[in-house]
Amino acid sequence: MSGDTSNARLWANADFWVADSLTTANPADANTAFGPGWSMVGLLDGDDGFPESRDEDTSDHFAWGGDLVRTSRTHFKATKKVSILEDNPTTRALIWPGSTQTAIVVPKPVPIKCAWETRDPEAGIVYRKITAGHAIITPDGDIDQNETDLQKVQLAAVIYPDTSTSPATLYIQQTSLAVASLAIAPATKALTAGQIGALTATATLTDSTTRDVTLHPSTAWSTSAAAKATVRYGYVTAVAAGAATITATYMGVSGTCAVTVS
Known part of the structure; x- marks a missing residue:
């Protein structure tokens, strides 16, 4: 077998954090706990993980005679998902933004900060992705309640980059214990x-x-x-x-x- 097994990751533990204010301070590094303003969502579905997708429009340009010369790319969009298993004030605010304990209103998603944290205990590594700009979160699929399965809601976060940087920055990455x-x-x-x-x-x-x-x-x-x-x-x-x-x-x-x- 070729390769370095120490570079293979098994993310045995994970958490998802959100902050309502876009000015909420990020942790100084991956060894620093999330501070005031951040809320942990709670139990997650580990089998679903944190799937991430990237979409963009591409156009191929050919020279006379049919040779491919260039490909242009526009309308880049990044989406990151998470499946939550808890029903608590934080998750309800993500699923039904603007609603209260007594009234569910037509949801109007607002920009928030998000942080995805995965941990490999055997290697002692913590890896975080924190939105550099903001995210808009909406449920992805049906919200089902039944007597045989845990209630699970998959959320899709569309990532809006920080455009003050060049190129625009999607995430702040933090890795511990290199x-x-x-x-x-x-x-x-x-x-x-x-x-x-x-x-x-x-x-x-x-x-x-x-x-x-x-x-x-x-x-x-x-x-x-x-x-x-x-x-x-x-x-x-x-x-x-x-x-x-x-x-x-x-x-x-x-x-x-x-x-x-x-």
Whole structure:
């Protein structure tokens, strides 16, 4: 199998946040909680996820003789969806904007801020998309109530970009705990044939914190010369006299140890 398994994501947890005021402050980074003005929608349907679609009109332009010369693109539109399972004041305001506890009125959607957050607990990563401009939210499909299924309402958010930037910005992205560097200790190791030695892999994250990832399931260990030395879970087995470079890779960042076997 080729590729880096540490870059594969399983978003086991997620939340959807909304803010009525477009001036509501964004969290400083992905490690900072949402502050005043933001409301969490509540339980979501994880099977439906956060599907996102992009639509635009394209026109192909051909030269005399039939060769394609250029394609023009206009009327770009981004839509992001979420399926909510809770009936609470926040969700009711999204489904029936302008209504009260005693009267449901003809809905008139208003611009709001939205934030989609997904989390991969195993990799320790939080990923957020926050509207740079605003969104208009409307129900996507029927709203059904029955005795056998949880009530679920899928909402579609049309994303209006921040046009003060060039190009116009759709989302502010925030990602936590990216790996800045990976150190293998010791950096060099001498072994005799048949001997086993232990290495430690320590990741330094972008927030300057460190974590021992030697036995982390996302850490991949490899050797440049299996005939000289092999490695498994940070344990190096000396095979025959010579040299080998032991490499550990975690979340796309690698560190090495030079092993000499006598």
